[in-house]
Amino acid sequence: MRLLLWGLALYHGANGLLMVAAPLGWFRAVPGVAETGAANAHFIADVGWGFLAAATALALAARCAPGRGPLLVAALVFLGGHAAMHVLDFFHHVFSAAVLRDILLVLLPGLLPLLPLLKGQDDA
Template structure:
């Protein structure tokens, strides 16, 4: 569990850092984002802070996996973001966009919930 939390924490925190430091590059580099409309740099940085905070919580949880509050805090944003994308997919999207969102958003956003599954208690101790 620690390794999983570490990897997802790095992934999410790195995304947040890129959104904060080079939002224009992030906007043009992430597949599907330019199709959502013109870049709003302030909004990209706001969301970058959320990714950074969630990533930091998961990184802390990787050192203290027994403290599920850290995972829960990160999952409020990451899980909510993942579910929101699933809802959008249910209202119609291309297969390519759905596959991309599942791999880049849904799986990394919901995977920390594995810490709450039965049998994961051994990993937390």
């Protein structure tokens, strides 16, 4: 589980760092984002800080095997909420490549921190 948590921390941390450091570059680079409306650099950077906070919690959870549950919950507040919003968006769109993209890039990485929490593996 530690390897999974480290991988998720790196994934979300890199995304957040890019959002904070180059919000308009992130907007242009991520497939499908431009289809959601006009870019707002301040808002993109704000969301990037959420990804960095979640990545920090995941990295700390990877380091601290016993008692990692609260750290996972903290990460899931943002990541799970973000994933849930994308699921709700699915109901407004026909099944398309965008849905598959969101499943792979948003839902899976956003909900994978549930695995160690649900398995009760505070010590692994």
